[in-house]
Amino acid sequence: AGVLEVAFGGGEPFAFPGFAELVARLHDETPLAVHATTNGLLLTPSRLAAVREKLGELRLSLYDDNDWRATIGRLVDARARFGVNLLVLPERLAALEALVFELVERGCRDVLLLSYNGADRAQHLSPPEAEDLASRVSLLHRALGGRARISLDVCWGERMASVPRLLERADCGAGRDFLVLTSDKRLAPCSFH
Numbered sequence: 001a002g003v004l005e006v007a008f009g010g011g012e013p014f015a016f017p018g019f020a021e022l023v024a025r026l027h028d029e030t031p032l033a034v035h036a037t038t039n040g041l042l043l044t045p046s047r048l049a050a051v052r053e054k055l056g057e058l059r060l061s062l063y064d065d066n067d068w069r070a071t072i073g074r075l076v077d078a079r080a081r082f083g084v085n086l087l088v089l090p091e092r093l094a095a096l097e098a099l100v101f102e103l104v105e106r107g108c109r110d111v112l113l114l115s116y117n118g119a120d121r122a123q124h125l126s127p128p129e130a131e132d133l134a135s136r137v138s139l140l141h142r143a144l145g146g147r148a149r150i151s152l153d154v155c156w157g158e159r160m161a162s163v164p165r166l167l168e169r170a171d172c173g174a175g176r177d178f179l180v181l182t183s184d185k186r187l188a189p190c191s192f193h
Helices: 019-029 045-051 068-077 090-105 127-144 154-159
Strands: 005-008 033-038 057-061 082-088 110-115 149-152 179-181 187-189
Touching: 019 033, 019 045, 045 068, 057 068, 068 082, 082 090, 090 110, 090 127, 110 154, 127 149
Parallel strands: 005 033, 033 057, 057 082, 082 110, 110 149
Antiparallel strands: 179 187
8 A cells, every 4th residue: 555664652562462473574574664662661682582673663762660771771782773762851851961871871872852742731841941952952962973863753843943844834733644844854754653
């Protein structure tokens, strides 16, 4: 049907019985690029070995209540291609740089900063905090000097006036388009999708 890739997430894909076999089958029998997002709790060395080089990208969502440092160690040991999803909340803003540098030191080469989009207003960044985040991201980008990529999910766009945009929209369109045109003129899958 012309689909180019499939990304598993929205729960814990590794909890699905036979997930590694499904990844292998999709890799071996289709032209699809296969990706997954995980909290890492079920990522054992044997599961990582089963999907190694069959996943285009594995994204690790960081949570305060799981041992993400150990999971990153397993990912690095398995030489897995991985990136990290980091939910930016007001209480995390002050320590953002330290956390990103720790991730890079541990072997992460791609950090995606996600915005909270739920109903709890206390978890949303205020307009001044969003501008502070934009400044921090700009400084981090320069400080990382190409050692790692730091990016913002498309949902930040309307909240940060200083972030460059190629197109202006009334909303992010996540529920409609499932893709985004980035500020550097590339087409990318929407992180919501």
